Amino acid sequence: xASVLEExxxxxxxxxxxxxxxxxxxxxxGPVTFYVGFDxxxxxxxxxxxxxLIVARHLQxxxxxxxxxxxxSTGLIGDPKESSERILNPKEVVADWVERIRAQVERxxxxxxxxxxxVVNNLDWTGELATLDFLRDVGKHFPVNRMLGRDVVRSxxxxxxxxxxxxxxxxxxxxxxxxxxxxxxTLQFGGSDQWGNITAGVELIRRSExxxxxxxxxxxxxxxxxxxxxxxxxxxxxxxxxxTSPYAFYQFFLQAEDAKVVEYLKVFSPRDRDxxxxxxxxxxxxxxxxxxxxxxxxxxxxxxxxxxxxDAAVAAGEALFGNSDLRALSESTxxxxxxxxxxxxxxxxxxxxxxxxxxxxxxDVLSLSGVAASRSEARRAIEQGGAYLNNQRVSDPExxxxxxxxxxxxxxxxxxxxRTVGAVTIDARPTASATG
RNA sequence: GGCAGGUUGCCCGAGUGGCCAAAGGGAGCAGACUGUAAAUCUGCCGGCUCAGCCUACGUUGGUUCGAACCCAACACCUGCCA
Numbered sequence: 001x002a003s004v005l006e007e008x009x010x011x012x013x014x015x016x017x018x019x020x021x022x023x024x025x026x027x028x029x030g031p032v033t034f035y036v037g038f039d040x041x042x043x044x045x046x047x048x049x050x051x052x053l054i055v056a057r058h059l060q061x062x063x064x065x066x067x068x069x070x071x072x073s074t075g076l077i078g079d080p081k082e083s084s085e086r087i088l089n090p091k092e093v094v095a096d097w098v099e100r101i102r103a104q105v106e107r108x109x110x111x112x113x114x115x116x117x118x119v120v121n122n123l124d125w126t127g128e129l130a131t132l133d134f135l136r137d138v139g140k141h142f143p144v145n146r147m148l149g150r151d152v153v154r155s156x157x158x159x160x161x162x163x164x165x166x167x168x169x170x171x172x173x174x175x176x177x178x179x180x181x182x183x184x185x186t187l188q189f190g191g192s193d194q195w196g197n198i199t200a201g202v203e204l205i206r207r208s209e210x211x212x213x214x215x216x217x218x219x220x221x222x223x224x225x226x227x228x229x230x231x232x233x234x235x236x237x238x239x240x241x242x243x244t245s246p247y248a249f250y251q252f253f254l255q256a257e258d259a260k261v262v263e264y265l266k267v268f269s270p271r272d273r274d275x276x277x278x279x280x281x282x283x284x285x286x287x288x289x290x291x292x293x294x295x296x297x298x299x300x301x302x303x304x305x306x307x308x309x310x311d312a313a314v315a316a317g318e319a320l321f322g323n324s325d326l327r328a329l330s331e332s333t334x335x336x337x338x339x340x341x342x343x344x345x346x347x348x349x350x351x352x353x354x355x356x357x358x359x360x361x362x363x364d365v366l367s368l369s370g371v372a373a374s375r376s377e378a379r380r381a382i383e384q385g386g387a388y389l390n391n392q393r394v395s396d397p398e399x400x401x402x403x404x405x406x407x408x409x410x411x412x413x414x415x416x417x418x419r420t421v422g423a424v425t426i427d428a429r430p431t432a433s434a435t436g
Numbered sequence: 437g438g439c440a441g442g443u444u445g446c447c448c449g450a451g452u453g454g455c456c457a458a459a460g461g462g463a464g465c466a467g468a469c470u471g472u473a474a475a476u477c478u479g480c481c482g483g484c485u486c487a488g489c490c491u492a493c494g495u496u497g498g499u500u501c502g503a504a505c506c507c508a509a510c511a512c513c514u515g516c517c518a
Contacts, residue, residue, distance in 0.1 A: 160514070254472065255472060255473075256473080258471090258474065261473085287473070288470085288471040377481090379486080380480065381466065384467060385466075387466090417467090418472055
């Protein structure tokens with residue numbers, strides 16, 4: 001049976017590690033307590049964090065014990081990014097995000113059994129830490145000349161970096177030492193962009209505790225052209241269903257490139273080697289069937305959301321793509337689809353009160369539904385022949401809907417291009433018989 | 437605190453009085469070709485009641501018939517000096 005390290009390697013989840021032979025021996029010798037951290041920089045974790053949670057699952061299944069750290073304190077400081085200084089978020093906001101993220105990560109690890117996971121918050125040990133103690137006990141171990149050599153810092157020397165962000169690495173290193181002391185944690189991993197922060201912890205423990213601990217880094221997932229994988233039209237792919245709907249989430253994975261889909265499957269899918277090899281063959285022989293993409297989207301959506309959400313996302317996709325007749329759908333099916341899409345509820349006017357009440361125009365529907373960011377963009381889409389209402393191409397921006405255009409008397413599905421879909425719901429149909 | 441340089445559309449970046457909604461590149465969007473893939477080609481890419489109008493070049497005020505471009509003050513960033 002393959003070791004967990006070999007498994008991770010095969011899945012392409014190992015980008016970097018401290019002495020790998022030593023780590024392999026350590027993992028072999030018995031249950032290891034490991035940690036991975038997530039900083040609250042938004043109300044939800046995102047697609048990129050998912051990779052770390054998956055690694056945590058693999059390790060836990062191999063009998064090791066996860067500590068999932070939510071960065072209540074590091075989130076107040078901000079890990080320096082190459083581009084520019086971050087804006088500090090208010091403490092209450094960060095505290096709120098900590099709670100949300102804590103709830104999210106709990107889905108991915110087991111809290112029972114011998115390798116039960118634990119969620120920790122670094123604010124618990126840094127919140128009350130005195131500055132002088134910090135400088136004496138932690139700062140003393142960090143040569144500034146070495147810190148200046150770090151890539152992120154170097155990239156910021158020109159444009160500037162605050163002392164706050166410059167100090168971030170000390171806090172993360174301190175976290176590792178704290179978890180080492182309190183829980184005997186001897187392995188930390190994270191994304192490859194975290195490597196510097198992670199090894200700083202390894203070094204701090206070596207210097208102040210005289211102990212040798214380990215580290216791993218997962219690779220940054222890229223697209224075929226080398227750019228970062230993880231952004232979509234709407235921006236970041238979030239795990240929170242109110243920020244990225246399960247439908248959009250499913251679509252994101254379904255649209256994976258052929259050249260990369262097998263790589264993503266290895267990372268995200270629980271399927272074993274044989275199953276993935278089979279999907280790789282399918283992608284080569286019958287790429288148009290997109291079996292690998294479907295498997296990928298299925299697996300990740302079920303993992304992050306649920307089987308039911310996955311089923312709904314598939315049903316919605318089938319109805320919306322191609323030129324299927326949306327009129328054939330039952331009202332309940334349609335309602336389900338609409339709820340997955342960006343949509344806008346439009347109150348129907350009371351024809352008795354406003355004799356001018358009219359149904360919206362094509363332009364209205366495209367912009368209200370959110371399919372087009374502005375009316376200008378909607379106009380452009382129509383001019384370019386890329387706008388559809390209920391799967392019918394639109395040519396006149398001012399064309400007004402007729403009552404008959406409303407699916408089940410209320411819904412209009414708007415689409416721009418192939419993939420951008422939204423809906424408008426007319427709240428209640430005006431009683432046309434009011435005046436006869 | 438002093439001196440010097442900087443702040444342009446999503447990002448980078450040109451523009452130093454009218455021809456500027458602002459070159460060029462990147463990102464992005466649409467169309468064609470396809471397979472909800474990639475590559476390629478074409479078009480688009482501030483907003484709107486869209487042959488016109490409105491808002492925009494850090495902020496505020498000024499000069500001018502006219503300002504992204506000139507002047508003043510302020511804010512922020514960078515460097516050098518204290």
